[in-house]
Amino acid sequence: MSRYTLATSILNRLTGVALSAGLLLLVYWLMALAAGADSYARARTLLSGGLAKLVYAGLIVCFCYHLAAGIRHLVWDTGRGLERAQARRSAWLVAVASVLMMLAIGYFAWRAGARTS
Amino acid sequence: MSLRTPLGRVLGLGAAKEGVHHWWVQRLTSVALVPLSIWFVVSLLALPSLDHATVSAWLRQSWSALLLILLVLTASWHSQLGVRVVVEDYVHDAGLRTVILALLTFAHTLLAAAAVLAVLRVALGGLS
Numbered sequence: 001m002s003r004y005t006l007a008t009s010i011l012n013r014l015t016g017v018a019l020s021a022g023l024l025l026l027v028y029w030l031m032a033l034a035a036g037a038d039s040y041a042r043a044r045t046l047l048s049g050g051l052a053k054l055v056y057a058g059l060i061v062c063f064c065y066h067l068a069a070g071i072r073h074l075v076w077d078t079g080r081g082l083e084r085a086q087a088r089r090s091a092w093l094v095a096v097a098s099v100l101m102m103l104a105i106g107y108f109a110w111r112a113g114a115r116t117s
Numbered sequence: 118m119s120l121r122t123p124l125g126r127v128l129g130l131g132a133a134k135e136g137v138h139h140w141w142v143q144r145l146t147s148v149a150l151v152p153l154s155i156w157f158v159v160s161l162l163a164l165p166s167l168d169h170a171t172v173s174a175w176l177r178q179s180w181s182a183l184l185l186i187l188l189v190l191t192a193s194w195h196s197q198l199g200v201r202v203v204v205e206d207y208v209h210d211a212g213l214r215t216v217i218l219a220l221l222t223f224a225h226t227l228l229a230a231a232a233v234l235a236v237l238r239v240a241l242g243g244l245s
Contacts, residue, residue, distance in 0.1 A: 013199075013203055016196075016199045016200075016203075017199075017200060017203060019196070020196040020199070020200055023189075023192055023193065023196055023228060024228065026189070026232070027189065027228050027231055027232045027235070030185075030189075030231075030232050030235035030236060030239075031231060031232075031235045033169065033172055033173065033176070033235065033239055034234070034235035034236075034238040034239050036169075037169040037170075040169040041169070044167070044168075063154070063158070067151065067154065067155075070147050070150075070151070071151065073147070074144065074147060074148065077144060105158060105162070108162040109162060112162055112164075115165075
């Protein structure tokens with residue numbers, strides 16, 4: 001296994017575990033929403049602090065990487081792209097695609113934040 | 118020469134008696150999560166505000182509620198399978214590993230059920 005494939009495999013696991021923790025956050029948010037306007041407002045102060053924004057930034061990074069790397073794995077499962085040169089190329093493709101997604105989501109999230117506050 | 122019976126080979130079952138089931142479900146949930154997660158991120162970003170009224174109104178549209186329920190169920194399942202592999206690979210003590218895997222399964226089931234209940238409460242309204 002080359003350096004690239006090893007690193008991307010570990011990154012895929014790390015980002016996946018981080019997203020599992022993010023799932024907790026999503027469910028907490030939904031439960032607060034269901035509990036009514038008051039508890040939602042309380043949860044929102046907790047969920048919109050500076051630390052929370054840092055967590056969202058991290059989750060966006062993890063989401064974009066895990067999505068791109070996951071699609072790469074699905075392509076591998078069809079038996080394609082497994083040659084060393086191809087795997088190296090797709091590792092770069094995953095990096096570029098996930099950075100582009102991060103930038104797009106980051107831009108729209110920033111615009112939405114600027115609009116509401 | 119293989120010692121496996123033709124029937125065993127056809128059923129695709131190894132010693133664990135579940136064959137490729139884990140692998141296959143992990144792929145199925147991956148494929149489903151591509152459109153579901155993109156839909157969720159785009160929808161959140163498109164909402165004019167994240168206050169209680171706006172998000173509730175969004176969830177009362179039946180498509181949003183349906184897709185969000187599918188998302189939390191698929192994501193919980195995918196997470197359960199993924200985290201399980203990580204635990205199986207890195208926790209070497211068999212007893213501890215079993216306890217952690219059991220707790221993770223309970224946690225994921227609880228998470229999925231709580232999320233579905235929350236979405237339904239908002240989507241159907243008046244249940245609180």
